[in-house]
Amino acid sequence: MTQQFSFSLDGKVALVTGANTGLGQGMAVALAQAGADICAVGHIDAPETREKIEATGRRFHFVEANLLSIEPVERIVKETVEVFGRVDILVNNAGIIRREDSVNFSEKDWDEVMDINLKTPFFLSQAVAKQFLEQGKGGKIINIASMLSFQGGIRVPSYTSSKSGIAGLTRLLACEWAQHGINVNAIAPGYMATDNTTALRADEKRNAEILGRIPANRWGTPEDLAGPVVFLASDASDYVNGYTVAVDGGWLAR
Numbered sequence: 001m002t003q004q005f006s007f008s009l010d011g012k013v014a015l016v017t018g019a020n021t022g023l024g025q026g027m028a029v030a031l032a033q034a035g036a037d038i039c040a041v042g043h044i045d046a047p048e049t050r051e052k053i054e055a056t057g058r059r060f061h062f063v064e065a066n067l068l069s070i071e072p073v074e075r076i077v078k079e080t081v082e083v084f085g086r087v088d089i090l091v092n093n094a095g096i097i098r099r100e101d102s103v104n105f106s107e108k109d110w111d112e113v114m115d116i117n118l119k120t121p122f123f124l125s126q127a128v129a130k131q132f133l134e135q136g137k138g139g140k141i142i143n144i145a146s147m148l149s150f151q152g153g154i155r156v157p158s159y160t161s162s163k164s165g166i167a168g169l170t171r172l173l174a175c176e177w178a179q180h181g182i183n184v185n186a187i188a189p190g191y192m193a194t195d196n197t198t199a200l201r202a203d204e205k206r207n208a209e210i211l212g213r214i215p216a217n218r219w220g221t222p223e224d225l226a227g228p229v230v231f232l233a234s235d236a237s238d239y240v241n242g243y244t245v246a247v248d249g250g251w252l253a254r
Contacts, residue, residue, distance in 0.1 A: 006234060006235045006236060007034060007230055007231065007234045007235075007236050008034060008035050008234065009031060009034040009035040009036040009088075009089070009230065009233060009234060010035035011035070012031075012035065012036040012037070012088040012089055012233070013036060013037050013038075013039065013080065013084040013085075013086055013087050013088050013089070014028070014031045014032075014036040014037070014038050014039070014087075014088065014089035014090075014091065014233065015039045015041065015076070015077075015080050015087050015089065015090045015091070015128065016028045016031070016038060016039070016040050016041070016090075016091040016093060017040075017041045017042065017067060017091065017092055017093050017094035017124070018041075018042055018067075018093040018094030018095065019038070019040035019041070019042065019046055019049050019093065020040070020042050020044050020045070020046035020048070020049055021046075021048075021049075021194070021195060022192075022194035022195060022196065022222060023093065023144070023189060023192060023194060023222050023225055024040075024091075024093040024094070025046070025048070025049045025052070025222065026221070026222020026223055026225055026226065027091055027093065027222070027225050027226070027229045028040060028049055028052075028053060028091075029049070029052045029053060029056070029226075030223075030225070030226035030227075030229055030230055031089065031091075031229060031230065031233060032052075032053045032056040032058040032060075033056050033226075034230045034233070034234070035058070036058065036088075036089065036233070037058050037059040037060070037061075037084055038053050038058060038059070038060050038061070039060075039061045039062075039063060039079075039080040039083065039084065039087070040060065040061070040062050040063070041062075041063045041065050041067070041076055041094070042062075042064070042065070042067070042094065043064065043065065043066050043067070045062060045064070046062055050062065059084070061079075061080070061083045061084070063075075063076050063079050063080070067094050067116050067120045068112060068115050068116050068120075069115070069120075070119060070120055070123040070124075073120070073123050073124050073127050074127060076124065076127075077124075077127045077128055077131055081131065086131075086135055087128060087131055087132075087139070088132075088137075088139050088140065089139065089140045089141075089142070089233045090124065090125060090128045090139070090140070090141045090142065091142045091144070091229065091233075092120075092121035092124060092125065092141070092142070092143045092144060092166075093144045094116060094120070095116060095117045095144065095162075096112065096113055096116050096117065097113065097156055097159045097196075098112070098113055098156070098158060098159065099155045099156055100155060101155055102155070102157045105157050105158070109158060110157070110158045111158075112158075113158035113159055113162055114158055114161065114162050114165075117158075117159065117162035117163065117165075117166065118161075118162040118165045118166060118169070121143060121166065121169070122169060125141050125143075125169075125173060125184070128141065129141070129173075129177055129180075129182055132180070132181075132182050133180060137181065138180060138181025138182050138183070139181070139182050139183075140182075140183050140185075140232060140233045140234075140237070141173065141182065141183070141184045141185075142185055142186065142187060142229060142232050142233060143166050143169070143170050143184070143185070143186040143187075144166070144186065144187055144188075144189070145163055145166045145167050145170070145186040145187065145188040145244050146159075146163035146166075146188055146189065147188060147189075147190055147191075147246070147248060147251060147252065148160040148163045148164070149163045149164050149166060149167040149186075149188050149244060150167075150188070150246075150252055151252075163188075166186060167186060167188075167244050170184055170185060170186040170242055170243075170244060171242040173242075174241040174242030174243075175241075175242060178241045178242075183232070183237060183238065183240060183241055184241065184242060185232050185237070185240055185241070185242065185243050185244070185245065186243070186244040186245070187225060187228050187229060187232070187244070187245050187247055188244050188245065188246045188247065188248065189220060189224075189225060189247050189248065190214070190220055190246065190247060190248025190249055190251045190252075191210050191214065191219055191220060191248070191249075191251065192219060192220040192221065192222070192224075193219040193220065193221055194222065197219070201219065213251060213254055214248070214249040214250060214251050214254075215249060215250030215251075215253065215254060216249030216250055217249075218249065220247065220248070220249060224247055225247055228245050228247055232245070
């Protein structure tokens with residue numbers, strides 16, 4: 001008997017944070033192309049993402065929320081279920097970064113980064129997992145980690161700590177929830193050509209240094225996350241639990 005693997009997300013509902021631009025938008029569009037309806041969450045409306053999602057024939061809904069606080073978490077899940085009837089996939093993508101020498105790093109920059117990058121993803125995962133349990137069919141949670149989940153970096157102490165925490169949290173939640181059919185995994189993007197890296201790519205010296213370290217010899221794109229996010233959101237990854245997949249052109253292998 002041949003095992004059949006399905007990458008289709010037909011009939012699924014995906015909740016994606018930070019989907020208005022860049023990597024979040026790219027992943028939301030990929031999930032829609034695979035068949036999922038999309039509920040996007042953020043503090044800025046996402047008209048371009050809406051247009052791209054609806055062009056695939058899938059439904060789109062936007063929930064305005066400030067993810068620096070966990071206050072809107074219950075409302076986000078409730079509204080998603082009210083609009084779509086269920087939720088099957090969560091992508092914890094929203095995040096921020098603050099740069100400063102560690103000797104001068106402020107409590108405000110520490111707290112805000114940790115809140116949106118680690119605290120809110122945990123409590124949103126918790127709320128979505130409760131919905132999964134109520135639905136009785138399991139589900140998929142995909143956290144967005146970083147190269148700094150594996151490496152130290154410089155001048156980004158709260159970011160490195162939060163992304164290292166995301167990798168650990170991914171493993172812990174997988175250990176607790178796999179028995180319920182809930183898969184928790186993470187994606188660690190490498191150097192990506194997004195708005196956040198415009199200055200780096202414009203700096204000829206830094207751009208050359210970065211490309212010289214990437215075996216693929218190019219910056220990644222939001223489209224490079226399409227395959228990994230669809231795989232982790234689909235039935236094809238049902239026996240993948242607690243793993244962080246690097247999508248980095250070979251950066252970590254160097």
